[in-house]
Amino acid sequence: MPEMTYRDALNLALKEEMRRDPSVVTWGEDVALYEGSFKVTRGLLAEFGEERVKDTPISENTIIGVAIGAAMGGLRPVAELMTVNFALLAMDQLINHMGKIRYMFGGQINLPMVVRAPGGGGSQLAAQHSQSLETYFMHAPGFYLALPATPADAKGLLKSAIRDNNPVIFLEHELLYNSKGEVPDDPEFLVPLGSAEVKRPGKDVTIVAYSRMTVLALQAAAVLEKEGISCEVVDLRSLKPLDTPTFVDSVKRTGRAVVVEECWQTAGLGGHIASLIYEQCFDLLLAPVQRVSGLDVPMPYSRKLEKLCIPQVEDIVKAVKETLTAKY
Amino acid sequence: MDSKLRAELPDHDLLKLYEQMVLCREFEEACAEQYTKGHITGFLHLYSGQEAVAVGATAGLHKDDYILSAYREHPQAIVRGADPKRVMAELFGKATGLCKGKGGSMHLFAPELNFMGGYAIVGGQFPIAVGLAFAAKYRQEGRLVACFFGDGAVNQGTFHEALNWARVWELPVLFVCENNFYGIGTEVHRSSALADIHKRTCGYDIPSERVDGMDVIAVHETVKRGAEWVREQSRPYLIEAMTYRFRGHSMSDPAKYRSPAELEIWKARDPLPNFARRLVEEGIATAEGLKEMQATAQVEVQEAVKFAEESPWPEDSEVFNDIYV
Numbered sequence: 001m002p003e004m005t006y007r008d009a010l011n012l013a014l015k016e017e018m019r020r021d022p023s024v025v026t027w028g029e030d031v032a033l034y035e036g037s038f039k040v041t042r043g044l045l046a047e048f049g050e051e052r053v054k055d056t057p058i059s060e061n062t063i064i065g066v067a068i069g070a071a072m073g074g075l076r077p078v079a080e081l082m083t084v085n086f087a088l089l090a091m092d093q094l095i096n097h098m099g100k101i102r103y104m105f106g107g108q109i110n111l112p113m114v115v116r117a118p119g120g121g122g123s124q125l126a127a128q129h130s131q132s133l134e135t136y137f138m139h140a141p142g143f144y145l146a147l148p149a150t151p152a153d154a155k156g157l158l159k160s161a162i163r164d165n166n167p168v169i170f171l172e173h174e175l176l177y178n179s180k181g182e183v184p185d186d187p188e189f190l191v192p193l194g195s196a197e198v199k200r201p202g203k204d205v206t207i208v209a210y211s212r213m214t215v216l217a218l219q220a221a222a223v224l225e226k227e228g229i230s231c232e233v234v235d236l237r238s239l240k241p242l243d244t245p246t247f248v249d250s251v252k253r254t255g256r257a258v259v260v261e262e263c264w265q266t267a268g269l270g271g272h273i274a275s276l277i278y279e280q281c282f283d284l285l286l287a288p289v290q291r292v293s294g295l296d297v298p299m300p301y302s303r304k305l306e307k308l309c310i311p312q313v314e315d316i317v318k319a320v321k322e323t324l325t326a327k328y
Numbered sequence: 329m330d331s332k333l334r335a336e337l338p339d340h341d342l343l344k345l346y347e348q349m350v351l352c353r354e355f356e357e358a359c360a361e362q363y364t365k366g367h368i369t370g371f372l373h374l375y376s377g378q379e380a381v382a383v384g385a386t387a388g389l390h391k392d393d394y395i396l397s398a399y400r401e402h403p404q405a406i407v408r409g410a411d412p413k414r415v416m417a418e419l420f421g422k423a424t425g426l427c428k429g430k431g432g433s434m435h436l437f438a439p440e441l442n443f444m445g446g447y448a449i450v451g452g453q454f455p456i457a458v459g460l461a462f463a464a465k466y467r468q469e470g471r472l473v474a475c476f477f478g479d480g481a482v483n484q485g486t487f488h489e490a491l492n493w494a495r496v497w498e499l500p501v502l503f504v505c506e507n508n509f510y511g512i513g514t515e516v517h518r519s520s521a522l523a524d525i526h527k528r529t530c531g532y533d534i535p536s537e538r539v540d541g542m543d544v545i546a547v548h549e550t551v552k553r554g555a556e557w558v559r560e561q562s563r564p565y566l567i568e569a570m571t572y573r574f575r576g577h578s579m580s581d582p583a584k585y586r587s588p589a590e591l592e593i594w595k596a597r598d599p600l601p602n603f604a605r606r607l608v609e610e611g612i613a614t615a616e617g618l619k620e621m622q623a624t625a626q627v628e629v630q631e632a633v634k635f636a637e638e639s640p641w642p643e644d645s646e647v648f649n650d651i652y653v
Contacts, residue, residue, distance in 0.1 A: 025466065051466065057496060059489035062455040066493065069459020072444060073394075074467060077459075092486075096449050097456065105437035105445060106427030107650030141651055165653040 001182040009151035009183045010040045010116075010172065013158035014078065016187045018048050021076060024162060027054035028063060028080030028116075037082050038118050038177055060086045064093035064115060068101065068167075071113040076162060084119030084171060085131050098167045099142025110165045114158070120173040120212055120262055121299050121310045130299035130306070132262040134171060134210070135269045138239045143167035144193050145240040149214035151181040153237055156191030164193060173212040194241030198250065202232035205320050206250040208273055209260040210236040213311060217260055220316035231320060239269060247273070248280045255286035256323040260311055265293030287326045290319040331610040336545050339612050345387060345544050346607060346618065349379040349600050351625040352403035355412055358629045359402070359419060359433075363579050367637065368419045371448075372433050373400040377574035380599035381506050382407050382476075384547025385569075389474055389502075389555055394442050394460050396453040397476040399434035400506075400573075401446035404476060408443045410436065416632040422639035429642045430650065442471075450511075451484030453477065458490050461499035465562060472500035472558045474551075480511025482525050491532040494564040502558050503534075503566040504551065506541065512577040513585040526568035534564050541569030542597045572597070 004012070018024045030037055032045040032055040045053040056063050060081060067079040081087050087094060094115070102109060121130035137145045144166055148154040154172070161168035199214060200221050209217040214235040221231035232254055234247045251257045257277050261270035274289040295309040333342050356374040363372050375382065382403040386395070397404045402419075406412055410426060418425030419433050426436050434448035444460060447453040457475035464471045481487055482505065494501045505525050509516050517523045526536040535557075539550040547569055554565045572594035576583035583591075607613040 054497070057489065057493055059485075059493060061486060062458065062489040062493055065452075065455020065486065065490075066459035066462060069456040069461070069473075070463045070466075071459070072439075072456065073460045073463025075463045092449055092452060093455060097447070097452055101445070102652075103650050104427065104431040104435040106425070106430050108427065108437055108439050110653050144652075 002185055003180055004151055004183050005177065006148070006151045006154045006179050007038065007040055007177040009155040010158055011042055012183070013155045013162070014041065014044060015047065017159055017162045018044070018052065020187070023074065024076045024078065025052045025054070025070065026078040026080065027056050027066070029056055029058055029082045031055060031080050036080065038174065040116070040172070041080070060089040061093050064090040064098060067113045067115070068093060068098050068111060071111040072109055076112045078114045078116060078162060081115060081117040083129060084117035084133050085129050087117055087133060094169070095140045099140050103142060111167045112165045114161045114168045114170050116170045116172060118172045118174045120175060121294070121306065122175045124301055124303055124306055126301040127298035132294060134239060135263045135267070137169050138269050138272070143169055143240070144238065145169045145171070146193055146238045147171040147173070147211040148237060149176070149211050149235050151179065152183045153191050155183050156189055157193065157237060160190045160193050163190070168193065171211065176212055176215065179215070191237065194238045194243055196234055196236045196238070196243035196246035198232060198246065199235045200231065200233040202230040202254070204230045204254055205256040205258060205323050206232045206234060206247065206254045207258045207260060207316065207320065208234045208236065208247045210239065211262065213260040213262050216311060216313050217316055219313045220320065223313065223317050224320055229320060229324065244276055244280070248277065251277050251281045252284050255284055258290045258292060258316065258319045258323060260292045260316055262294050262311060264296045265291065266296050268293055287323040290322050292316050292319045331612065333545060333606060333610050333612060336549060341387070342607060342612055345383055345548070346603055346613070347621050347625070348383045348407050349544065349603065350622050351412070351628065352379045352382065352406060353600060354622070354625040354629045355402060355406060355632070358633055360575070360579065362419070362633060368433070370432050371399070372419070372579045373577065374575045374579070375400050375403045375573070377594065377598065378506055378508060378541065378571045379403060380544035380547050380603070381504070381541045381569045381571050384544040385474065385504055385551040388548045388551030390471060392442055392469070392471045393555070394444050394464070394471065394473040395476070396444045396457050396460070396473065397446050398450070398453060398478055398481065399446055399448040400478070401436055401476070402433070405436040405438055405443050405446070408438065408441045410438045410441060410443065412628060412632040413635040416636040417639045420636040420639070421641070422636055423642040423646070424635070424639040428646065428650070451477065451481040451486040454486040454490035457501055458494050458499055461494065461501045462497060465499055470559065472502055472555060474502045474504055474555070476504045476506060478511065479505060479507040479509065479516045479525060480519070482528060483519060491529060491534055491564065495532045495534055498562050499564060500558045500562050501564040502551070502555055503564060505566065505568045506571055507568050508571050508573045510577065510586070512581065515585070526566055529566045534566055536566035536568065538568045538570060541571030542599045542602070544599055544603055
């Protein structure tokens with residue numbers, strides 16, 4: 001299997017799907033001539049031309065709305081939001097339209113479309129460019145939500161998202177673009193939406209994570225292994241549909257759980273995961289579920305302060321140890 | 329006597345316009361009655377007074393042109409061919425409704441008729457119309473998108489984003505503003521710096537014009553010509569139809585923000601009796617013939633009400649259907 005970056009894996013997924021299906025088109029701010037702010041769309045304009053790879057005005061709400069209309073009209077658009085922060089300008093089209101059109105029109109129309117958005121913190125981009133908004137999208141019905149942690153998942157999930165007949169919000173982590181991993185070159189390699197994966201088996205504690213938090217969880221597990229603590233790491237990969245059986249089965253085996261979320265903790269998705277664990281594993285839990293979350297503050301710029309706001313490997317290590325000592 | 333109407337359209341088509349306007353009026357008035365009886369609930373925005381716009385404009389389009397509208401859209405769906413029975417059933421929230429009772433008055437949808445929806449977030453349909461136009465152009469289908477909206481929608485960001493986008497991408501969108509002078513209770517001069525809405529397209533290099541929205545023939549002619557231009561040029565165009573709603577914004581609005589005198593001026597311009605008079609004057613129809621048409625429409629609407637009343641409610645299990653494919 002060839003090794004490639006998360007960025008190149010996404011790029012390959014786009015190219016393969018555009019080669020496979022002429023109804024796949026893509027647009028966003030600076031995705032064509034400039035080849036994307038994060039260069040995920042590199043080479044697309046050259047290969048597929050300006051009818052299929054399009055630069056747009058800086059009009060985020062309309063970037064999404066045009067994709068909705070195009071999907072209604074028989075295309076499979078992949079709309080890029082330059083960063084997820086700008087999704088807040090598009091919430092009307094995302095929540096009020098993309099998520100509701102199929103239902104309120106009685107199932108008479110499908111919206112096969114993908115909204116790609118890089119996000120997450122850790123690059124000192126300050127409060128307005130360092131957000132993890134996954135809980136916002138997990139909360140609302142009517143579209144799927146995928147967030148790959150590895151290059152292979154990035155490719156396989158994006159291809160599934162493009163082929164799916166439901167709208168999919170696809171969150172990429174800006175700090176993972178340069179991460180490397182083995183990626184199957186089979187153009188039919190797909191990772192199903194709604195399937196979590198045990199990225200590392202273990203027996204003492206289950207760590208449930210997603211996107212970059214999975215990468216940190218794996219690093220924490222490696223640290224803890226040296227101390228004789230065996231962690232199982234479940235990468236959710238999709239938040240909608242949520243693969244509850246995979247993490248519940250794991251917690252039933254280990255009896256302990258740490259949920260890691262990059263988003264703000266208050267009303268964050270980690271609380272929902274924890275509640276599912278309590279509901280379905282209550283009798284088998286040996287300790288309270290621990291949450292490792294982003295701090296409930298607007299992201300500060302200073303490197304020293306920013307680090308406090310984003311879960312770190314040592315925070316996960318500490319939470320795992322907490323589950324091993326804490327008792328009901 | 330030379331007939332100005334016959335110069336525009338054959339008799340059959342002229343009568344069809346009247347028939348459709350009457351059906352729309354009767355349908356809306358029946359809705360008001362059913363709302364009062366509690367059979368229709370939720371929001372209900374009636375179109376009475378504006379019929380010449382939906383009817384004239386639809387007649388000026390091709391059948392495969394897409395139509396999108398806002399939430400005062402029953403006539404747009406019916407004129408396109410949606411069965412009044414299923415529209416009424418939708419308003420009743422019944423399983424036989426156009427959208428299985430899940431959308432209601434504001435969310436009619438009939439893709440087989442290229443009626444692509446009623447949208448209830450003001451201005452929400454603009455970007456979607458642009459996207460449909462892109463798909464139509466990309467697939468070389470030769471059809472355009474007619475996007476209806478009210479005067480209140482032009483101060484939403486989506487109006488400006490969509491106009492700009494449609495021009496930059498050179499997309500076949502015919503924007504049709506139904507200017508009825510009020511966004512709920514706020515008169516257009518109190519909300520728009522430039523109340524001549526058609527002039528607002530100059531910032532986007534989009535040609536536009538204003539038409540008398542109480543005159544079905546004028547609307548038809550203007551939309552037909554505008555649509556041909558859009559099709560030929562593959563570029564957007566905007567038509568501002570000056571019209572008036574005889575009822576309040578919705579059923580809960582007594583419309584106290586406008587004077588009875590103003591309402592009377594516009595009622596004197598009611599598109600139905602005015603068009604009827606022209607049809608009779610020019611010998612295209614008799615008064616009796618037009619009355620018969622109205623009676624037929626009343627029967628059709630009463631049948632729709634009966635159908636809606638007798639239709640079953642949706643099964644509880646329907647609540648989870650249609651969210652995902």
